[in-house]
Amino acid sequence: MASRVVYWNGDFVAENEARISIFDCALMYGDMVFEMTRSFRQQPYRLAEHLDRLYASMDYVEIDCGLSRADMEAATYATVERNLPALEGFDFQIMHDVTRGGLPLYDSLIREGTRPVVSINVFPLVRHTGGMAERYVSGGHYVVTPQQSVPARYVDPKAKNRSRIYYKVAELQAARMEAGAMALLTDEHGYITEGTGNNFFMARGNEILTPRGHDILRGVSRGVCMELAAQLGYAVREADIGPYDVRAADEVWSTSTTVCMIPVTRFNFRPVGDGRPGPVYRRLLAAWSDAVGVDIAGQAREYAALRTTWVP
Template sequence: MTHQTRVFYRNGSFVPEGYAALPIYDSAIVTGEVVTEVTRTFRQRPYRLRAHLERLFAGAAELRITPPLTLEEICAATATTLAHNLPTEARDVDWQIIHYLSRGPAQAFGPLWPEDARPTVLIHCLPLVHRLGRLAPAYERGVDLIVTPQRAIPADIISPQIKSRGRLDYLIARSQAAERCPGATGVLLDSRGFLAEATGATIYTVRHGRIATPPGERVLRGVTRALIFDLAARCNLPIEEAELTPEDAKTADEMFLTSTVICLAHARSFEAATFGNGFCGPITRQIRQAFYEEVEVDFNYQAQRYAARL
């Protein structure tokens, strides 16, 4: 069970993880023209893979990248890649599946490549033991949120629906949060001062039993975000998109975050203002329980189990 036994998918071939590499002339490196997706497994089965790949293709279309495979072919390649990697870990280990789609060889270096060179497709799988194990304390105690000086890139400048590794606003905000309050998660405001996103997660407030999250046209419309709307409807909980100020967050009854890998974590505080007694609030607990039932995994307990292995 070592990393050398895992494999990458790269343009139709399976490559040992230790030998997987991109040419330095690939546009992902030269110009940052690459879209990406992360899909999580539950009980070793990819969850909402098609929705993630549809968003990958939509982002590629925005960048005018034509995928060399159909969506169905990438689904099949993903299943095969995961099947190759599953035996390298215990049967109770879940995975994150990462897709990269770049334009391929950068135009400036065209003479170095065959005329029929195509966009680059990479698929790789990583066990979640270390990542979720390190997050175990956050699931239990909650996440502390702070506003960073870095603002979110305005939607009229670059569409937030393009999921790219080159999101420097996230990276800068993460560094700023770490400098100001180690261990806290940064929250970016939009250009008008409303809440946008946390660094890599969707944010939600709860007030008087009503869930609110920033408008979808100004943030990445996450696959997990869509699930939260579904779960709220099942639980008969009102949920809406709304422009939220930092004061709205600070005075909320509860807050929580969602993302593909962490699933859902409650916020303990916002700008040093603690929500209640700091523990997970009743509305967040209700949504979290519905999430557990949807995916048939208690991801909080899973993280505690993984932490014991580190």
């Protein structure tokens, strides 16, 4: 069977050989930015938006990766193309990782030198979305964690970076509250910001609310969800939303690239609405599935069936 390869600073290397130095800034300081895109029908989805954000993230942390945006796009398509025989017909995630490179202090020890490292890899979504199949039906449980978001004036979460230890701490706290619970962070005023890898939405009557874009990663899927909701005639508004306000929500859901939308049927140990995925969520997911030509939840079910036997 064909094996996957990784774009690595202009070359392609075997996925299981792709390495960075222990002296790379990414390992020393979490000093790197990244992107996660997914495919539908094996075509990168909303790649332009993901690359816009990647270049904005690089600009924020002042990394010049040496590739123009057009070069990066070409490298992305080349990576997909090279890997198609190894992707077995599955949809996949595309990960862009850009590190500042090796620390000059250790230059003679770093095989790749000290320039930024750009890598692009693709990986079938079998485990990731397959593992979430049940959630499209029963929904997730958001719990507000003691760990809060870092205000944008310290480290701006709009830049997708890997200095993410506070998200991990939030996940550990959520797991202690209930196995499988999804961590939901708040800002210093107690308003909801985002999950550790997803954005928050709630529906109340005909209105859809999502936190303002200050202290969050402005998800590409968040943008898609807002677009689709507007097309379907919902009033969509960015707002300060406190946990108190969620009591009045008919529905809650999260958005993120790989799974698109996951219904949230419990919030802080209480049911949301009637405790089942609601009509607004279902309409939006159907519209999203139509737009991309893939039954999103159906694909996750299909992948779930393969998950235990599929070997990456």
